[in-house]
Amino acid sequence: MDRRITLEIKNIRKESKSVKTFTFSYNLNAKPGQFIMLTDFECGEKPFSISDCTDNEFSITVKKIGEFTTRLFQLKKGDVLSFRGPYGSSFSLSDKVLLIGGGYAVPPLLFLSKMLKKYNADITIINGAKTKEDILFIENFKRITDKVFFTTDDGSLGNKGTVMSIVSPLLQNEKFDMIYASGPEPMLKKIVDMCDTIPCEVLIERYMKCAIGICGQCVIDSLGIIICKEGPVLDKEVVKRLSEFGVYKRNASGKRVYF
Amino acid sequence: MDRRITLEIKNIRKESKSVKTFTFSYNLNAKPGQFIMLTDFECGEKPFSISDCTDNEFSITVKKIGEFTTRLFQLKKGDVLSFRGPYGSSFSLSDKVLLIGGGYAVPPLLFLSKMLKKYNADITIINGAKTKEDILFIENFKRITDKVFFTTDDGSLGNKGTVMSIVSPLLQNEKFDMIYASGPEPMLKKIVDMCDTIPCEVLIERYMKCAIGICGQCVIDSLGIIICKEGPVLDKEVVKRLSEFGVYKRNASGKRVYF
Amino acid sequence: MDKKLKVEFLGMNLESPLVLTSGIMGLSYSSLLRMAKNTAGIITTKSLTLVPRKGHKGPVIAEFNGGILNSMGLCNPGIEDGLKEVSEFKRYSSKPVIVSIFGNSIEEFEKLTEYVNHSEGDFIELNLSCPNVFDEFGLPISASKDKVYQIVKSVKSISKLPVIAKLSPNVYNIKEIAISCENAGADAICLINTVGTGMLIDIKMVKPILHNKFGGISGPCVKPIAIKLVYEAHQCVDIPIIGVGGVLTGEDAVEMLITGANLVGIGSGIYYRGVEIFEKINDEILQVLTENKYEDVSSLPYLK
């Protein structure tokens, strides 16, 4: 039986104006890419990727975006939250790797990069966002590897442009064993389309309710892949065959919402 | 979870006019003294001691006494019965041992004697009943040990008198590590009273319903020992302290019935 | 598929007696398609309502020893979009589809039926287990034999598809309700919907775990209740029965069939054994048939 765990917040770190990392003392035993379902028992239960996980603590990194995350932002150290998990699939580890993160979807890549470093992988990271303020984990990633590239749409940090502006030339010059990508779906789509020969794993977000693979809410067309169980990390070979990928997702009622 | 097992009768052996042994192919993994709850799904579910048990089959030996056992006697090889178990405590194994069986309560002692023989114990058996017809397992016990004594109230086999007529002199001449007794409660009472210094284990029968220790039907005064779980085999040190032992038992409604 | 698993249901030949039950993985065509490929004999959509529903706020699910508590709150994209999923399903599969509908009144059920009449669904299932609407005597609709009769009768008079009435286990007398359905013309009944409701509390936060507080119970622990109600219903109606509730294994499925069910629904079992559960159970049914020397599923005996 899956247990529900209710824990005090051990630490809160402000990452940017609208992003905070919450840390809990607990041996979650999670793998990078996996997520938890979090609730404050006020209203709603939401999925969050694990942004760090050791033997005695784990973290999630939250972007303030709506009702639930706004309430999270009012919490203080010592306040209590409840979660279940970890759920879902995880990234595999490879030797020479490229991590591509976009916007607020980078938290799972932080956890992944730490695991890859332990694994002694040769790591390159591209981290892009609209503007400097939205770029997460600048220092953390720099500690992981020298090969970190930042991009912003407005050029306020790193390269001006999207992550693709770095990815394309990079792939022409270097050969990677694996590309990991987490970001807005249109970005992921471009990456998958580009990676014809290079292995690639992609983290896909879908609306989640049960997170245990029975309600059908998170299932993605046309293969019927259950993102809460078989995802959120999927191999690009699977992703390519998903007619829904990059085209639409489903809202809380199951209605299609086009990108 | 305890499983219910439904099996074909593999073999039926007539032991006497009113006693039959039923054998089933199944690895029951029981210990001597333990019992099963048996039903034919017609009416009633009744406890029976395991009279033999190997890796691939087990037996029970049944005295025809009332409604349920009479129906059992009409069954043929290949007919199906259902049981759950094994339940209850078992006899311990010792080196120099005396087995005392009375009437139709000897089946568990047959299984026990086989285990003791494997254990290389020095085995003496006393098997008593009203009359020759009621003495069970004559040949089986003879194969176990030369030291088998039979007693009948009418002298039709072995010594005339009760098992006590043999037990008393025997105990004066020999030193046993352990006495095992199964038989009518007044007989058991006499044995327990006699065994002041000799370790002794006694099999006590009580009316049983749930056999899993929740209904309270089989509980014995004054210690509240749960016979279906903590019995049916009890150490004489416990038995001695049971005010109910040898005095009364309880019927299906829980009413006391005095011996 | 092994021929021994074949069964007939309201004139249709099914590859297996297993049904994907309503509300489990039934929101989108690709999900239904996957269950169909996983050898379900027939599949049921999520219960569809006139307008889209987002369902209750989370947490909507809580597990406990023996089962699952859920308060999904009938989230669904609405009948129009729901039926589009059915059409899309039919582009890839010819497996029969049961369209489940849920209304808060006879009128709603009727309107929904009109939609289904113009769809590619094969059967229509009425989710009658609304715990929050009551009849004039204070009985929940699902427990009112008169209300159940009226809804089934109204739908039946306009439906172009065979009608299955899905019943709640939370009633005093299932026999009366089942007979009402048959009298009203239902082609089959399906039981049981979730048991309860139940509730669980987080002791650290002193809060109900489900945001909706209460949730329906499903999973292995409801099997004895499902078996009992299927048994009682089977005794008093002649229309076929879809038996649902706590089925996890082939033995459970055979137990349901022997008790009186013609088909066996699989719901929460998907959580316990994965989406491959249909294949697993079908294999296990074949094993039980062999062990007990039954020719095929159709020749299983009924409990007297």
Added chain:
Amino acid sequence: MDKKLKVEFLGMNLESPLVLTSGIMGLSYSSLLRMAKNTAGIITTKSLTLVPRKGHKGPVIAEFNGGILNSMGLCNPGIEDGLKEVSEFKRYSSKPVIVSIFGNSIEEFEKLTEYVNHSEGDFIELNLSCPNVFDEFGLPISASKDKVYQIVKSVKSISKLPVIAKLSPNVYNIKEIAISCENAGADAICLINTVGTGMLIDIKMVKPILHNKFGGISGPCVKPIAIKLVYEAHQCVDIPIIGVGGVLTGEDAVEMLITGANLVGIGSGIYYRGVEIFEKINDEILQVLTENKYEDVSSLPYLK
């Protein structure tokens, strides 16, 4: 016993909030005594009837994933012998005893009450969960707020002991029933009795496992139902509540207390964790108190 576990119940000081619930190991004085020694705060006898009852034929018990099905059939030695066991218990222990009685009519309940008036019992508990007797509207007695009111009222008017009404979970509106009890003068309510009934089939023999076919459900899987009904009852009555159903651990017990129970009954838990369950749960409650920084059991909060 740790002082933190002490609670007050209808003017009595109990060492622990744990209650041995009716029908579990409660047939004989020595059995009750053993549970009392195992640190139950208060113990309940098997439900006693005017004449001895042998109960249903076996099998009377069947296990399944999450719970137990039982059809004991209210076997008991009758009120006279049953009360003798209570006297014998009192020779060795001063722990309070709840005498459970079961009647098929108001008259039977009244006669039973007269017996209990002259006994050494401390409380009288009315087992109102008779599924086989119906009121004039066809409702089972346990679901009829009027019948429940009448029985409690009659007993209360003659009983010398505080009266506890034990309620069935198989009702549409527990609030009405609980309020009826309070209005009729009940000193406390106890809920829940077994859920269902349910049924299980032996697929090899094509027979119901229980000889009585149907049995009540208890064990861990009924906890969500018990919690929900205790919660609802607590919202509408002021008399104390004994919460029973599926409690196996100290966390379960605290969940029940937080939900609205004053005392917590332990039944099937004895199967899952042995007769030492009372000691185990008491220890676990203390742990939960410490972890969550509560002074003692009495200072646990109530769910709003």
